[in-house]
Amino acid sequence: MRRLPRPPESRLRMNATRFAPALFVVLWATGFIGARYAMPHAEPFAFLAARFGIAFAILAGVVLVFRRGRLSPRSALNAAIAGVLMHGVYLGGVFWAVHNGMPAGLSALVVGLQPLITALMAGAALGEKVLPRHWAGLGIGFAGVAMVLAPKFSLGAGEVSAANLAASIVAVLAMSAGTVWQKRFVAEGDLVTATMWQYLGGAVPMVALAAAFETGAFTPDPELFFALAWLVLVLSIGAIFLLMYLIRRGAVARVASLFYLVPVVTALMAWALFGESLTLFQLLGMAVTTAGVALAPQGPAPPSAPGATRARPSAYRRTPAVGLPPRV
Numbered sequence: 001m002r003r004l005p006r007p008p009e010s011r012l013r014m015n016a017t018r019f020a021p022a023l024f025v026v027l028w029a030t031g032f033i034g035a036r037y038a039m040p041h042a043e044p045f046a047f048l049a050a051r052f053g054i055a056f057a058i059l060a061g062v063v064l065v066f067r068r069g070r071l072s073p074r075s076a077l078n079a080a081i082a083g084v085l086m087h088g089v090y091l092g093g094v095f096w097a098v099h100n101g102m103p104a105g106l107s108a109l110v111v112g113l114q115p116l117i118t119a120l121m122a123g124a125a126l127g128e129k130v131l132p133r134h135w136a137g138l139g140i141g142f143a144g145v146a147m148v149l150a151p152k153f154s155l156g157a158g159e160v161s162a163a164n165l166a167a168s169i170v171a172v173l174a175m176s177a178g179t180v181w182q183k184r185f186v187a188e189g190d191l192v193t194a195t196m197w198q199y200l201g202g203a204v205p206m207v208a209l210a211a212a213f214e215t216g217a218f219t220p221d222p223e224l225f226f227a228l229a230w231l232v233l234v235l236s237i238g239a240i241f242l243l244m245y246l247i248r249r250g251a252v253a254r255v256a257s258l259f260y261l262v263p264v265v266t267a268l269m270a271w272a273l274f275g276e277s278l279t280l281f282q283l284l285g286m287a288v289t290t291a292g293v294a295l296a297p298q299g300p301a302p303p304s305a306p307g308a309t310r311a312r313p314s315a316y317r318r319t320p321a322v323g324l325p326p327r328v
Contacts, residue, residue, distance in 0.1 A: 020249075026243050029265040030233050032104040035095050036274060038227035039275025042218040044095035045210035051228060052087060055236035059196035060118035069190035071197065078185035079194045080201030085178030087202025092209065101166040103276045109148055109289055110168040112263045113141050113177065116293060118176040125180050133295045141292030165309030175215035193239055235288070266292065 020300055038047055062068065071079060116138045123130035149160050157300060186194055210216070218224065270276040278286065 007311050012151065013222055020242060022080060024246065026241065026265060027234060027239055027242070029108065029262050030270060032094075032098075032108045032266045032308045033269050033273060034227045034231045034235065035098045036104040037223045038231070038268065039099040040093060040219075041221045041224035043131070043210065043214040043216070044099045045092060046087075046214050046216055046218070047208045048091055048095055049203055049206035049210050049234055050096055051236065052199045052206060054200040054232050056196055056203060056226075058237055059192055061198065063193050063196055064192075068192050070081070071189045073192055075186055075189055076196075076197045078181070079189070080204075082178045082182040082186060082207055083198030085174045085181060085202025087198060088205040089174035090171045090178065091202070092206060093174065094165040097164040097167040097171070098188070100164055100167075101161070102168065103270060104274070105263065105270040105278070106148060107130035107168055109263040109286060110165070112144060112171045112289065112293060113145065114140070114172050114175050114179075116141055116295075118179045120177050121180045122183065123156055126184060137292045137295030139292070140295070143290050144287070144289030144292055147288060148282045151279060151282060165305060191240070193285060207291050223302065252272035 090111075094111060097107055098104060119128075119134045120126045120130055120138065123134075131232060267276070267278060267286065271278075307321065
């Protein structure tokens with residue numbers, strides 16, 4: 001029996017689902033590039049306070065206009081606490097390191113260890129099973145990171161200074177802790193509404209840190225405004241709605257399988273745009289790190305990424321907290 005041709009609309013939807021995961025990964029990687037563009041022209045905490053404030057206002061409008069589901073006060077508070085960790089501390093550490101000279105590609109590599117660290121934290125905090133492959137992956141991943149960072153590491157000032165590396169480590173630990181917090185205390189609720197409260201939570205420490213340690217000075221450069229618009233509209237807003245689409249289409253597992261390439265994609269972008277280079281030994285270390293992170297099992301569950309509160313909690317209640325690497 002001859003198979004009837006698919007309607008054009010059906011073929012278009014299939015093609016969109018097929019290419020959307022790769023698009024999502026590329027967009028995710030551009031977050032580190034946006035940080036690299038913005039940081040020469042603004043101070044990190046004030047910039048992030050503006051970014052989170054604008055994103056919160058946009059999502060608040062979406063929630064009101066489209067009457068999205070509300071969270072209980074307790075869930076809203078827990079979402080805000082997750083936002084403090086997943087947006088405030090995480091992005092604050094990344095942007096501070098980039099502002100002080102950390103290359104975007106190397107920053108992406110360090111925080112790319114988040115799925116493995118999250119798996120270990122989830123084992124301790126949520127009682128989820130930690131497999132030997134998690135420990136092996138973490139060891140391999142850290143060995144690869146050491147290979148990449150060692151040639152440029154210095155205790156004083158420099159691209160990979162002790163302070164920049166410490167900020168990146170604090171960032172990835174905060175991201176993993178926020179993921180586990182969200183998994184434990186914000187297990188249900190509307191994705192857009194939860195993300196709105198997360199951005200508000202992330203804005204609070206950024207405003208406080210900017211007021212305490214920064215001057216508020218910035219250079220009104222086109223690169224700064226482009227980076228702010230890109231990070232708000234494409235990353236903080238667009239990526240969330242694309243994530244919702246992928247969850248509905250059941251394509252999140254495909255996204256997860258491509259996320260091991262995020263540091264590589266970021267490094268290639270940074271090389272093309274900023275001239276950031278890696279030696280052959282460092283490229284080998286990046287491959288080792290990618291292999292280590294790939295040992296973390298990825299199931300067909302929605303990612304524990306910023307704002308990724310489950311749209312269908314009953315279907316994902318037993319999901320492990322091993323999520324997608326964080327966006328910037």
